[in-house]
Amino acid sequence: MESLLNKVLSIIKPSPEEDKFMEDVSNKLIEKIRAFLKGIDAEPLIVGSFAKKTHLKNTDIDIFIRYSKNYNKEFIEKNTMEIGKNVLERYELKYAEHPYIHGFYSGIEFDIVPCYKIEDPGKIMTAVDRTPFHTEYVLKNLKESQRDEVRLLKQFAKGIGIYGAESKVNGLSGYLVELLIIKYGTFIDTLKNVSRWKSKTVLFLDKKPAVDYDNPLIFIDPVDEKRNVASALSRENYSLFVIASREFLKYGNIKFFFPKEPEGDVENIIKERNSNIIHVSIKRPDVVDDILYSQVRKFANATFNILRDFNPTRMSYYVDNERIHLIIELLILRLPDVEKHRGPPIYDQNSEKFIEKWRNRSLSGPYIEDMFLYADIKRKFREPREIIENYLKDHSVGKDIDKFKDTIKVEYTIENIDKKELLKFILNKFPWEI
Amino acid sequence: MESLLNKVLSIIKPSPEEDKFMEDVSNKLIEKIRAFLKGIDAEPLIVGSFAKKTHLKNTDIDIFIRYSKNYNKEFIEKNTMEIGKNVLERYELKYAEHPYIHGFYSGIEFDIVPCYKIEDPGKIMTAVDRTPFHTEYVLKNLKESQRDEVRLLKQFAKGIGIYGAESKVNGLSGYLVELLIIKYGTFIDTLKNVSRWKSKTVLFLDKKPAVDYDNPLIFIDPVDEKRNVASALSRENYSLFVIASREFLKYGNIKFFFPKEPEGDVENIIKERNSNIIHVSIKRPDVVDDILYSQVRKFANATFNILRDFNPTRMSYYVDNERIHLIIELLILRLPDVEKHRGPPIYDQNSEKFIEKWRNRSLSGPYIEDMFLYADIKRKFREPREIIENYLKDHSVGKDIDKFKDTIKVEYTIENIDKKELLKFILNKFPWEI
Numbered sequence: 066m067e068s069l070l071n072k073v074l075s076i077i078k079p080s081p082e083e084d085k086f087m088e089d090v091s092n093k094l095i096e097k098i099r100a101f102l103k104g105i106d107a108e109p110l111i112v113g114s115f116a117k118k119t120h121l122k123n124t125d126i127d128i129f130i131r132y133s134k135n136y137n138k139e140f141i142e143k144n145t146m147e148i149g150k151n152v153l154e155r156y157e158l159k160y161a162e163h164p165y166i167h168g169f170y171s172g173i174e175f176d177i178v179p180c181y182k183i184e185d186p187g188k189i190m191t192a193v194d195r196t197p198f199h200t201e202y203v204l205k206n207l208k209e210s211q212r213d214e215v216r217l218l219k220q221f222a223k224g225i226g227i228y229g230a231e232s233k234v235n236g237l238s239g240y241l242v243e244l245l246i247i248k249y250g251t252f253i254d255t256l257k258n259v260s261r262w263k264s265k266t267v268l269f270l271d272k273k274p275a276v277d278y279d280n281p282l283i284f285i286d287p288v289d290e291k292r293n294v295a296s297a298l299s300r301e302n303y304s305l306f307v308i309a310s311r312e313f314l315k316y317g318n319i320k321f322f323f324p325k326e327p328e329g330d331v332e333n334i335i336k337e338r339n340s341n342i343i344h345v346s347i348k349r350p351d352v353v354d355d356i357l358y359s360q361v362r363k364f365a366n367a368t369f370n371i372l373r374d375f376n377p378t379r380m381s382y383y384v385d386n387e388r389i390h391l392i393i394e395l396l397i398l399r400l401p402d403v404e405k406h407r408g409p410p411i412y413d414q415n416s417e418k419f420i421e422k423w424r425n426r427s428l429s430g431p432y433i434e435d436m437f438l439y440a441d442i443k444r445k446f447r448e449p450r451e452i453i454e455n456y457l458k459d460h461s462v463g464k465d466i467d468k469f470k471d472t473i474k475v476e477y478t479i480e481n482i483d484k485k486e487l488l489k490f491i492l493n494k495f496p497w498e499i
Numbered sequence: 500m501e502s503l504l505n506k507v508l509s510i511i512k513p514s515p516e517e518d519k520f521m522e523d524v525s526n527k528l529i530e531k532i533r534a535f536l537k538g539i540d541a542e543p544l545i546v547g548s549f550a551k552k553t554h555l556k557n558t559d560i561d562i563f564i565r566y567s568k569n570y571n572k573e574f575i576e577k578n579t580m581e582i583g584k585n586v587l588e589r590y591e592l593k594y595a596e597h598p599y600i601h602g603f604y605s606g607i608e609f610d611i612v613p614c615y616k617i618e619d620p621g622k623i624m625t626a627v628d629r630t631p632f633h634t635e636y637v638l639k640n641l642k643e644s645q646r647d648e649v650r651l652l653k654q655f656a657k658g659i660g661i662y663g664a665e666s667k668v669n670g671l672s673g674y675l676v677e678l679l680i681i682k683y684g685t686f687i688d689t690l691k692n693v694s695r696w697k698s699k700t701v702l703f704l705d706k707k708p709a710v711d712y713d714n715p716l717i718f719i720d721p722v723d724e725k726r727n728v729a730s731a732l733s734r735e736n737y738s739l740f741v742i743a744s745r746e747f748l749k750y751g752n753i754k755f756f757f758p759k760e761p762e763g764d765v766e767n768i769i770k771e772r773n774s775n776i777i778h779v780s781i782k783r784p785d786v787v788d789d790i791l792y793s794q795v796r797k798f799a800n801a802t803f804n805i806l807r808d809f810n811p812t813r814m815s816y817y818v819d820n821e822r823i824h825l826i827i828e829l830l831i832l833r834l835p836d837v838e839k840h841r842g843p844p845i846y847d848q849n850s851e852k853f854i855e856k857w858r859n860r861s862l863s864g865p866y867i868e869d870m871f872l873y874a875d876i877k878r879k880f881r882e883p884r885e886i887i888e889n890y891l892k893d894h895s896v897g898k899d900i901d902k903f904k905d906t907i908k909v910e911y912t913i914e915n916i917d918k919k920e921l922l923k924f925i926l927n928k929f930p931w932e933i
Contacts, residue, residue: 263846264870281870304845304867311851338837338862338875376810376831378839378875379863394837397810401830403772405812411738412697417745428772429813429927433738436698436715441772441812441927493863493875 066317070252073322074213077121077220087115090171091126094152098128098177101148106133107141108182112200114239117207119215125167125174129197131182134190145179153177160353163192186288198288203243206270206287217252217322218242224322225309225496230297232358237306241294244270244284256310262303309497324496331488335479338491340378341398343449344482345391348472349384350465357384360463365391371456372449374400381490383483389466392482392490393449400447403428408438450475500751504686507756508647511555511654521549524605525560528586532562532611535582540567541575542616546634548673551641553649559601559608563631565616568624579613587611594787597626620722632722637677640704640721651686651756652676658756659743659930664731666792671740675728678704678718690744696737743931758930765922769913772925774812775832777883778916779825782906783818784899791818794897799825805890806883808834815924817917823900826916826924827883834881837862842872884909 079087091111098109113127114120130148132141142164149156153168153175165178181190186198207215219242222228227236237245248268249255262282267274269285277283281303282295298306313321335342345368350357361382368391369380376396383390408419411433419438420431429441446452457470479487492499513521525545532543547561548554564582566575576598583590587602587609599612615624620632641649653676656662661670671679682702683689696716701708703719711717715737716729732740747755769776779802784791795816802825803814810830817824842853845867853872854865863875880886891904913921926933 264844300869301867304870307845308850308854308867308872312854334862337877338835340835340837374810374830376808378837379868396808396835396837397831401772401774403774403812403828403830410698411741416742420742420746424932428768429925431929432927433735433742434813435734436738438742491863493866495865498858 066253069317069319070217073217073220073319076323077216078213079120079122079124083122087124087126087173090173091115091128091175094170094175095128097152098130098148101151102130105144106135107131107144110197112196116200117203117243118209118212119203119207119219119239119243121216121219125176127176127178127196129178129180129193131180131197134181134183138191141179141181145177149177162355187291195286195289195292199240199286202288203240203247206247207243211246211251214246214250214252214255215243218246218255220322221252221256221309221313222306224320224324225305226324227298227302227305232297232355232362234302235297235299236302237298238294241284241298244268244287244294248284253314256314259306260311260314262307305495309495312495312497318497320499321497325499326485327488327492327494327499329488329492331484331491332479334488334491338394341375341395341477342479342482342487343393343395343398344474344476344479345393345453346388346474346476346481347466348469349387349389350468352465356465360466361389364389364462364466367456367460367462368453369393371452374404375449379490379493381486383486385483388472390482390486392487395449398448398477400444402444402447403441404444406440406442408440410436411438412436449477500687503751503753504651507651507654507753510757511650512647513554513556513558517556521558521560521607524607525549525562525609528604528609529562531586532564532582535585536564539578540569541565541578544631546630550634551637551677552643552646553637553641553653553673553677555650555653559610561630562609562611563614563627564611565614565631568615568617572625575613575615579611583611596789621725623723629720629723629726633674633720636722637674637681640681641677645680645685648680648684648686648689649677652680652689654756655686655690655743655747656740658754658758659739660758661732661736661739666731666789666796668736669731669733670736671732672728675718675732678702678721678728682718687748690748693740694745694748696741739929743929746929746931752931754931754933759933760919761922761926761928761933763922763926765918765925766913768922768925772828775809775829775911776913776916776921777827777829777832778908778910778913779827779887780822780908780910780915781900782903783821783823784902786899790899794900795823798823798896798900801890801894801896802887803827805886808838809883813924813927815920815927817920819917822906824916824920826921829883832882832911834878836878836881837875838878840874840876842874844870845872846870883911 095109108131110129110131112129115124115126130145146158146166149166149168153170156166156168159165159167165176167176178193180193183189183194186195189195219228219239222237222242229236230238245255248270249258265281267283270287272290274285278293280293280296281300282298284294286292286294309321361384365380365382369377372395378394380391380393409415416438423431423440427440427442431438431440446455453475457473461467529543542565544563544565546563549558549560564579580592580600583600583602587604590600590602593599593601599610601610612627614627617623617628620629623629653662656671656676663670664672679689682704683692699715701717704721706724708719712727714727714730715734716732718728720726720728743755795818799814799816803811806829812828814825814827843849850872857865857874861874861876865872865874880889887909891907895901
């Protein structure tokens with residue numbers, strides 16, 4: 066096991082030379098930024114994994130500019146963007162929940178982010194004001210020997226596909242990985258503990274939490290006891306973390322860190338299932354990933370749910386430059402004309418109305434099952450396409466996706482599905498098993 | 500409404516002449532029985548609806564022979580059968596939970612039933628020992644003017660198909676109908692009350708019940724507070740009673756008492772649904788109705804449930820002299836090869852085994868959804884016939900039906916279904932709406 070972990074480290078850990086170079090470059094950039102801040106009550110600060118010395122190779126470096134609370138939000142954002150444009154090359158303004166600027170300096174990628182200098186991390190003014198406190202906490206509490214343990218756990222999370230708290234992934238943030246190592250000591254001891262997690266896990270470093278959260282993993286932020294550091298982690302990714310930990314401890318294999326791309330003759334594999342795979346796609350709105358993916362998930366889940374009469378087995382989605390794509394497998398593609406339509410319970414005040422309505426219009430009934438009224442009626446929509454198009458007419462599937470409702474395409478063929486995405490969907494194996 | 504009820508009574512109520520004749524005949528029979536009981540500590544007694552004067556036309560008459568508790572069960576049964584054979588014509592021995600003898604005397608049908616003379620109806624020795632107490636209670640508490648109200652409610656229950664507590668019907672017993680009239684006063688007032696029943700109704704005449712029962716209707720037996728007189732009433736029939744009461748009060752129509760036979764071109768009606776109707780049948784075991792129908796129901800429900808992947812809408816059953824028949828409508832008749840197979844939750848101790856088992860044998864996965872492990876596997880059975888036949892191999896569907904497992908027939912056509920039963924199944928209307 067040790068030699069395996071050393072091998073992984075040799076791949077992911079930056080060399081002392083690389084680190085030295087990055088430090089020199091970022092110090093130079095800090096000086097440049099400081100020059101632009103003359104006369105303004107603000108201070109640039111390196112934060113994030115590079116500051117905490119838990120970064121992997123080729124990392125981005127985060128520079129925060131901490132402004133006095135006396136400046137308004139508009140000013141600190143505008144001022145930061147101005148500075149960024151002056152000091153970075155090939156820059157891009159990013160407007161997430163919180164705006165920042167991304168670009169290059171001496172060949173290294175930087176994010177420059179405005180925030181407020183606050184005293185109490187429990188009283189933040191913008192979403193990122195807590196970050197400097199996280200940096201400080203980790204620097205103080207993570208032992209030097211544990212930095213490589215963090216790197217291993219980060220790469221493990223990457224390998225099994227759960228690294229990143231952003232909406233596209235819904236996995237572990239870097240900070241959460243660091244806290245897990247502080248909690249459990251080493252990479253291996255973390256996996257040992259995770260492999261024993263049940264349906265819900267509550268962790269903390271200082272104080273036992275007073276509040277409960279509806280998340281599978283709760284890790285109370287040591288710098289703000291009212292915050293769950295693991296709030297982004299989905300139930301699927303939590304589960305994957307548990308299973309992967311157990312499997313890795315049993316089979317220890319480099320594929321957990323560096324999974325392979327799936328291979329296979331997708332058309333033949335599909336033939337063996339002899340089911341129906343449909344392809345739903347819609348134009349992609351031009352919004353940042355965090356907004357995009359939360360809407361894509363909503364759109365995908367809504368579409369999957371309205372197809373329940375077709376016995377859907379599974380669904381997956383991906384986004385390319387043009388469109389959002391759903392791949393859905395159905396056991397049935399066309400339904401009979403009859404539909405069993407459930408009405409109110411017999412003691413409900415609307416039961417009378419239900420009987421009136423269907424008495425002379427139903428194919429069967431009204432009749433009773435258990436304590437509910439039913440009628441067998443003529444089905445309005447017999448195919449997925451009709452149901453989806455009709456549903457979109459009067460339901461929102463996400464503010465930005467809604468604008469492109471008329472670009473929806475429902476195809477009963479796989480020919481326009483990306484072959485790699487289709488293969489991943491069809492095999493649907495754990496990443497380390499490919 | 501009054502003239503409608505009078506019309507119904509004119510059809511169902513025995514004439515004074517008929518009653519006089521039946522009384523004379525039954526008294527003569529009582530005398531004959533008494534002669535056979537010389538030297539035995541036992542007494543014949545007319546019980547049931549004829550004794551209570553709440554009988555409909557052409558009723559059977561129940562004669563109980565009440566024995567001293569000193570005799571054992573074998574003796575009182577054998578002795579009663581002997582007497583019955585001597586006094587009745589065209590007799591038949593009936594072995595239900597409790598044996599008795601059925602036959603004719605002067606053209607009238609009689610049941611002669613052995614029971615014990617007990618003092619406390621709360622301490623019965625056989626299932627029927629309470630019956631004389633019921634007769635006594637009704638004679639004492641039902642006003643003469645209410646006898647016709649009982650008759651109307653009995654015929655109403657018959658008309659809507661819920662009269663009889665036996666397993667074939669799971670409806671209202673005659674005694675329960677009488678208690679409802681004692682409780683609510685008249686036929687119309689009973690319906691008014693029933694039409695307002697919610698999902699559960701608890702009734703009593705003397706004492707508020709101390710125990711709860713898992714039945715939609717609880718009516719505490721006034722002669723035994725530990726017994727629910729309505730325990731046989733199914734949730735469907737309870738519901739039908741509520742709906743029928745409401746509808747009758749609104750539309751008052753003789754069809755509620757005397758429903759019509761359904762009519763229609765069944766093949767055309769089926770074509771309109773464009774679904775799949777299958778016909779499952781098995782040889783009928785030679786057991787009494789009460790045993791038969793409870794097993795038929797078990798067989799029917801089990802069959803319906805194992806077909807859930809075929810999206811069954813409805814099921815109905817009937818029994819003829821030869822076989823038990825199920826009619827089942829399915830939205831799908833053949834399933835694709837792939838089947839989504841659910842495993843244990845990720846934190847279950849068997850999750851490891853599930854992964855081992857399917858790792859190299861699945862079509863997809865193992866994978867995670869929510870917190871469960873799944874694998875898409877090759878479906879073993881793609882058709883209802885295969886599933887049903889395989890299920891019967893290692894499941895009991897009723898002690899007596901089990902003996903005929905090898906006579907099962909699963910047909911994907913309606914050609915051997917009784918046309919009237921099929922039409923009833925397809926229309927599935929409330930009896931008064933046909």
